[in-house]
Amino acid sequence: MPALPLDEAGKYVAGAYVVFFTLVVVYVAIIGSKIARIEREIEELNEMVDE
Amino acid sequence: MISAARAILAKDLRLELRTKESVPAMTLFTLTVYVLFHFGLDRDTLDGSLASGVLWVTLLLAAIIGVARLFAAEREQGGIDGLLLAPVDRTSLFLAKGAALFLFLCAVELVALPAFALLLLGPDLLEPLPRLLPVLLLANLGLAVVGSLVAALATATRSPDLIVPLLLLPLLVPVLIAAAEASEPLLRDDPTADRLGRWLGVLTLYDVVFVLLSLAVFDYLLED
Amino acid sequence: MYSKGFKPLSIATVVALATALALVFFYAPNDADQGFVQKIFYVHVPMAIVALGGWVAGGIMAIQHLRTGDRSWDMRSYVAIHLSIILGVGVLVTGSIWARASWGHWWVWDEPVLVSFLIVFLLYCVYYPLRFSIEDPERQARYSSVFAVTAGAFVPLNFIAVRLAQSFTHPRVLSQTGGNLPGEMRLTFLVSLVAMVLLFVTLWKLELMSKNASAQLKRLRTKLNARVAA
Numbered sequence: 305m306p307a308l309p310l311d312e313a314g315k316y317v318a319g320a321y322v323v324f325f326t327l328v329v330v331y332v333a334i335i336g337s338k339i340a341r342i343e344r345e346i347e348e349l350n351e352m353v354d355e
Numbered sequence: 356m357i358s359a360a361r362a363i364l365a366k367d368l369r370l371e372l373r374t375k376e377s378v379p380a381m382t383l384f385t386l387t388v389y390v391l392f393h394f395g396l397d398r399d400t401l402d403g404s405l406a407s408g409v410l411w412v413t414l415l416l417a418a419i420i421g422v423a424r425l426f427a428a429e430r431e432q433g434g435i436d437g438l439l440l441a442p443v444d445r446t447s448l449f450l451a452k453g454a455a456l457f458l459f460l461c462a463v464e465l466v467a468l469p470a471f472a473l474l475l476l477g478p479d480l481l482e483p484l485p486r487l488l489p490v491l492l493l494a495n496l497g498l499a500v501v502g503s504l505v506a507a508l509a510t511a512t513r514s515p516d517l518i519v520p521l522l523l524l525p526l527l528v529p530v531l532i533a534a535a536e537a538s539e540p541l542l543r544d545d546p547t548a549d550r551l552g553r554w555l556g557v558l559t560l561y562d563v564v565f566v567l568l569s570l571a572v573f574d575y576l577l578e579d
Numbered sequence: 580m581y582s583k584g585f586k587p588l589s590i591a592t593v594v595a596l597a598t599a600l601a602l603v604f605f606y607a608p609n610d611a612d613q614g615f616v617q618k619i620f621y622v623h624v625p626m627a628i629v630a631l632g633g634w635v636a637g638g639i640m641a642i643q644h645l646r647t648g649d650r651s652w653d654m655r656s657y658v659a660i661h662l663s664i665i666l667g668v669g670v671l672v673t674g675s676i677w678a679r680a681s682w683g684h685w686w687v688w689d690e691p692v693l694v695s696f697l698i699v700f701l702l703y704c705v706y707y708p709l710r711f712s713i714e715d716p717e718r719q720a721r722y723s724s725v726f727a728v729t730a731g732a733f734v735p736l737n738f739i740a741v742r743l744a745q746s747f748t749h750p751r752v753l754s755q756t757g758g759n760l761p762g763e764m765r766l767t768f769l770v771s772l773v774a775m776v777l778l779f780v781t782l783w784k785l786e787l788m789s790k791n792a793s794a795q796l797k798r799l800r801t802k803l804n805a806r807v808a809a
Contacts, residue, residue: 308680313615316680320619320673324626327669331782338789345796352803504729511722512712522709522726525702526733529740536744557740568732572725575645 359444363451368458370428377424378462381417385467388413389474400477407538410471411531414464415498415524421459422502423519425452426510449503449573457499464491476542483541486548493558494534500565501526507576533557581787592781595774599767607767616680621767623673625775626666627696631734633663633779634703638731641724653720656727658786660706662779667700688745695741699734706730 308316371377392409393399401409472480505522509515537554540547603621610617637659644652674696678687688694709726713719760768 308614308616310615313680316616316676317618320622320676323672323676324622324669327665328778328782331665332785335785335789338793342789342792342796345800349796349800349803352807355807508709508722508726511718512709513714514712518705518709518712521705522702525698525705526729528698529736532740532744553743557743561736561740564732564736568729572645572728575721575725 357447357450359447360450360454363448364454367428367451367455371455371459376427377421378459380424381420381459381463382466384420385413385417385463386470386474388416389471393475398475401475401542402477403543404535404539406476406478406542407535409475410538410542411494411535414460414467414494415527415531417463417467418456418460418498418502418527419520419523421456421463422506422523423509423516425456425503425506430510430515445574445577446570448577449507449569452506453499453503453569456502457495460495460498464495478542478544478546480542483546486546486551487538487541489555490534490537490551490558493555493562494530496562497530497558497565498527500562500569501530504565504569504573507573510577529561530558533561581784581791585781585784585788588777588784589781592774592777595770595777599771599774602767602770607764608761610764613681616677619673619677619680621771623670623677624768625772626673627670627692628772629775629779630663630666630670631696631699632776633659633666634699634734635731637663638727641727641731644720644724645728650717650720653724654790655783655787656724657710658783658790660703660727662783662786664700664703664706666779667696667703670696671700691742691745692738694745695738698737698741699730702730702733 389409392401392413396405396409398405468480502523505519505526506515508522509518512518533554537551537558540549541551599621603618607618607621609615637656640652640656640659644650644656671693674690674693675685678690678693679685706723706726710719710723713722
């Protein structure tokens with residue numbers, strides 16, 4: 305198959321790089337939400353100690 | 356260690372002869388799958404790569420049954436704890452179970468191969484048989500070693516029947532590739548031993564790696 | 580424990596990623612045969628190499644766990660394997676996109692590296708059901724480590740077998756690693772690879788920091804509960 309013209313090829317290349325970045329960003333977001341939960345628990349424990 | 360392994364192996368073989376659970380089931384399964392392939396492929400005879408593929412995929416699937424049942428007796432009757440209390444090291448257990456599985460596979464093939472020749476194979480089987488034999492033996496060894504390892508891994512899980520096929524099949528892909536590629540030129544009308552040495556080499560490498568690995572690692576399993 | 584050196588590491592990662600992207604799109608020339616589509620190579624192949632390396636590293640960490648009994652090694656092994664599985668999804672998807680753009684099919688069996696990668700990926704996917712169906716935590720760690728070592732040994736074996744099988748029927752079509760890359764492409768590839776490795780280590784540390792904090796918090800809570808009850 306001959307090489308795709310630039311406009312069509314661009315979509316595939318962009319797609320591949322978008323997949324990569326989406327994976328990274330989603331992963332970081334999930335870790336972020338885990339950290340948020342840890343922060344909440346620390347707050348709860350603080351309250352528990354202050355009682 | 357060898358005598359302990361021999362004792363466990365003798366017990367397993369006696370049990371199998373008495374209850375006839377694994378080997379008949381595996382054999383029956385194999386024959387049934389041959390019939391399925393006849394209808395699924397809509398073919399009366401197979402040769403070359405198709406024959407080789409059907410033969411080996413069926414064998415691999417039948418091995419799942421044997422692997423899933425390998426520690427079943429111990430699980431169901433609480434025998435694992437009894438074995439572990441005795442001063443037997445895990446390596447003997449591994450040797451015994453591996454040898455048992457190897458013998459079961461050979462027994463299945465004693466029936467499955469003639470059946471395959473009768474039901475599905477176009478070309479003659481007797482002529483290439485001596486060159487097929489090392490393929491079968493080396494592949495059985497690989498199946499037995501990896502099968503024992505997977506069976507042991509699965510005993511700790513909640514649903515070993517689910518884990519065994521998922522774990523076993525990807526690990527056996529190199530065996531399938533090597534065995535099928537080695538058998539393909541042998542199962543033609545004009546059999547040749549094309550590249551047989553190379554594929555036997557791959558099987559041997561696989562067997563050596565996994566025997567060494569299992570011996571190193573088995574002690575960490577079934578340790579309670 | 581894991582936060583040491585995290586900041587410089589993450590800065591290095593960002594710089595490397597940005598440099599790699601710039602090189603890919605402004606420096607590396609277009610491939611003579613495949614044209615612009617070949618640019619996918621700079622994200623697909625480093626991801627594959629790092630994923631495979633991550634799985635093998637997970638196996639080595641698992642050996643450390645089995646030898647020392649220290650469960651933090653199991654945690655490190657788990658995160659390495661887990662991250663590699665996520666990268667593995669990326670490898671298969673970008674590989675598929677590349678196949679489609681180059682050959683018109685969403686999957687090709689001609690590529691031994693891609694096929695062998697698929698088999699290894701399917702194997703490692705079983706890591707999750709295996710690990711999470713074992714209840715006792717010490718057993719869970721031990722059996723996971725045995726799996727990680729077995730699967731790690733399997734990776735090269737599988738690659739050899741698939742490569743041998745394919746070499747007799749199909750010519751290699753998509754791979755361009757090593758050997759005959761022109762200078763600019765080789766530099767771009769190396770920078771992309773370094774960026775991917777840095778990214779992996781950064782994310783690995785990040786997840787370990789999160790897990791570690793979570794575990795310590797749990798211990799703290801148990802201690803506080805005991806004290807409050809007393």
